[in-house]
Structures are given as C-alpha cells and as structure tokens.
Amino acid sequence: MNQNEMKKAAGWAALEYVEPNTIVGVGTGSTVNHFIDALGSIKGEIEGAVSSSEESTRRLKELGIPVFDLNTVDQLSVYVDGADEINHNMQMVKGGGAALTREKIIAAVADKFVCIADESKLVKLLGDFPLPVEVIPMARSYVARQLVKLGGDPVYREGVITDNGNIILDVYNFNVENACELERQINAVVGVVTNGYFAERGADTLLLATPEGVKTSHR
Ligand code: 5RP
Numbered sequence: 001m002n003q004n005e006m007k008k009a010a011g012w013a014a015l016e017y018v019e020p021n022t023i024v025g026v027g028t029g030s031t032v033n034h035f036i037d038a039l040g041s042i043k044g045e046i047e048g049a050v051s052s053s054e055e056s057t058r059r060l061k062e063l064g065i066p067v068f069d070l071n072t073v074d075q076l077s078v079y080v081d082g083a084d085e086i087n088h089n090m091q092m093v094k095g096g097g098a099a100l101t102r103e104k105i106i107a108a109v110a111d112k113f114v115c116i117a118d119e120s121k122l123v124k125l126l127g128d129f130p131l132p133v134e135v136i137p138m139a140r141s142y143v144a145r146q147l148v149k150l151g152g153d154p155v156y157r158e159g160v161i162t163d164n165g166n167i168i169l170d171v172y173n174f175n176v177e178n179a180c181e182l183e184r185q186i187n188a189v190v191g192v193v194t195n196g197y198f199a200e201r202g203a204d205t206l207l208l209a210t211p212e213g214v215k216t217s218h219r
Pocket residue numbers: 027028029030031032081082083084093094095096097098099100103
C-alpha cells in the first residue's frame with residue numbers, strides 16, 4: 001500500500017464517526033480530501049459541513065454538500081482532520097497546508113476530534129516538522145524575533161497568504177518537551193494569530209493507516 005492509498009483508507013474509515021442528520025466539521029489537506037470524497041457518498045444522510053479552508057469548501061460544494069458558516073452552528077459532534085505529526089498523547093503539529101487557525105477554531109467547537117493519518121505521521125516526539133505560525137503581516141519581523149527568543153528558527157513561507165489574509169512563519173528547532181506550554185507562550189506573542197501545536201486540544205481518536213490496515217486508538 002503506498003502513502004496515498006493509506007491516506008484514502010484513513011479518510012474512508014472516518015465515515016464511521018459521522019452521525020446521521022448532523023453537520024460535520026471538515027479539515028484540510030490531502031488525507032481530508034479522501035474523507036470529503038467519502039462524505040460525498042453519504043451526502044443524503046448528513047445535513048452538511050463546516051469547513052476549515054476555501055479549498056475544502058470548494059471540494060465539498062463540488063460534491064453537492066451544503067457548507068455552513070460556523071457562526072450559525074451551535075454544536076458539532078465530530079471534526080475530522082489530518083496532521084503533520086501526532087504523538088502517542090494525541091498532541092499534533094498541524095498547518096502544513098496553512099489552514100491551522102480555522103482548523104483550531106472548528107476543533108475547539110467539536111465534541112470529538114478524529115485525526116486521520118498514514119503511519120508516517122506518528123512520532124515519539126513532536127518537532128521534526130517545522131511549526132507553522134500564522135502571523136498578522138505587519139508583525140512578521142517582531143514575531144520572528146520573539147520566536148528566536150523562545151528558541152526557534154523561523155523561516156518566512158514565501159508566496160503564501162492564508163485564507164485569513166495573513167502570513168506563515170515555519171519555525172525549526174524548537175525544543176518541544178512541553179508542547180502545551182510552548183503553544184501558550186507562542187500564542188501570547190502579539191501579532192500571532194495562532195500556532196500549529198494542537199496540544200491543549202489534541203485529538204480524541206486517531207485512525208492511523210498502516211499497510212496492515214487502519215488502527216484505531218483513543219485518548
Ligand atoms: C493543513 C493541515 C493538514 O491536516 C496537514 O498538513 C496534513 O496534511 P496531509 O493530509 O496533506 O498530509 O494541518 O493545514
């Protein structure tokens with residue numbers, strides 16, 4: 001099984017967590033694109049979706065799945081999204097696709113976060129994948145200096161503007177012994193919109209695709 005086939009297996013396995021007649025939280029990325037295809041196969045059984053990016057919204061609409069503004073939705077039973085890294089405590093690094101802020105907002109609203117990933121995403125320690133940080137454009141240099149003080153090496157992601165009109169700094173070499181503390185410290189820097197640690201609010205369930213099949217674990 002190649003990596004894309006594993007992503008597909010994880011995406012389709014997440015259908016089991018979708019409750020009939022509900023609105024489903026939908027993440028962003030190549031693994032989630034398979035989940036969106038899977039949702040298309042049951043579109044008559046759900047009310048619709050809230051989406052974490054313009055790209056996922058486009059795909060959902062293309063399949064005829066209604067997309068709701070999160071402000072009109074009181075409750076979400078499930079949010080399904082991928083990860084760039086996930087550890088055994090279900091803490092993640094996300095934002096490789098620059099959609100981290102909307103992803104974090106929907107994750108906060110949802111009762112359950114189901115992470116879908118291929119086995120390459122499971123790590124002992126977070127930190128090999130550079131941490132994406134969404135930043136208000138005028139604060140770019142100031143935030144970069146503060147991130148250096150926190151121990152990281154930020155690199156401006158050239159040519160990328162987020163769906164919210166901001167820029168991304170990818171931060172290398174953080175010492176991630178306490179991801180919750182680092183998540184809080186980075187978010188406290190003025191000009192940071194949010195960072196890609198999903199440590200405070202990690203996943204509740206991981207559907208990890210391996211060549212032997214999809215393995216399920218819970219927090
Ligand atoms: C986007 C994300 C994605 O979930 C993450 O980058 C994983 O993507 P993929 O499924 O393509 O490997 O956080 O902002």
